Amino acid sequence: MGEVSEQVLGQGWATPVTLDAQGEVRLEAGAEKVRQAIRLILDTRRGERVMRPDFGAGLEDFLFEPVGTTTSALIRQRVETALIVWEPRIDVHEVAVDVADRRSGRLHITISYRVRATNTFYNLVYPFFLQEGRAT
Template identity: 45%
Template structure:
């Protein structure tokens, strides 16, 4: 066995994505994150971006922002889950979404906690992320 074998680097194996929060690196380019830990950042960037928000990439983002003024019902939770699945399937090829579980927060009627359970394709590592999505509740008369 050779002693000159380079150490295993999971960050190269998994890939790279935009760092969050967005910033500029020392070369003047957009900072990138790598490795499985950077996947959470990349997923948040997809979910936080409304389609049409980025001028040079108008299709990028998640359609949950079309639902921000809807009342929280079972139908809305289903639409949120579908929008998240579609966005992550299109914009984050390094993961396989296993489940999306949107649940209304018991303490805040305007918050939906979106649980995303995913698997890192390169390492088969199963991970989860909870993203808070804030809707604007209708006022009662």
Template identity: 45%
Template sequence: MPQEFVGKGWSFPVRADETGRIALSSNEREIEESIRLILATAPGERPMRPEFGCAVHDYVFAPADATTAGAIGVAVRSALRFWEPRIEVEDVAVSFDLADAGCLLIDISYVILGTNDPRNLVFPFYVIPREESEVPS
């Protein structure tokens, strides 16, 4: 019964399987791909479903600081609550990639409903860092 709750769907990104048919994802992989799709889609990007996606893209030009990290966490939590009813989001933590100043790592802890299966997914999000000459003195 719990696996029926998760379902099956087209793999993301869409690709062909070894038989030439559209590849399908199921179980935990289906949910992980769904989360990535939600986070990678900006609202308004899909003409037939303009409200779909996550407002995280509003922060591409924001500074990589604690305020932006907090706003991204709120946007991710809100989008996943609305668009992915098969999970319960436990935590969203946004941290800074020490090797890349323009990369924020979004760490999502969630539980698959119906199975109580705890999961974790890290989604890299890139902001466009300011040039040194753009920083006001």
């Protein structure tokens, strides 16, 4: 199954880029490469990529916004749209934004998705902070 998954889903540099035991660039393939691509979309600011200024979810736009249902709904919509546009290997089943810690402004963005080529379902929880870090 691994070889078929690799052929269908592709193989590329691991994110973040690191070296393996032989000193070569570490590669990832299959479902792990898809998961890394999703995280890359969520981590990328709009305008950050010169040749693709519209790439990414642009979640930094929500920094310092109040913790509430409006902000959560806007983040959910932004994540869902970015994944539909930029990750064609998946079908987004659900995006949920939950307040994990209101005081620190920590949200958990839970993404349920299906890899089209293998018809396998996965979940990814992406922590996102609306406020700057501070000692508690």
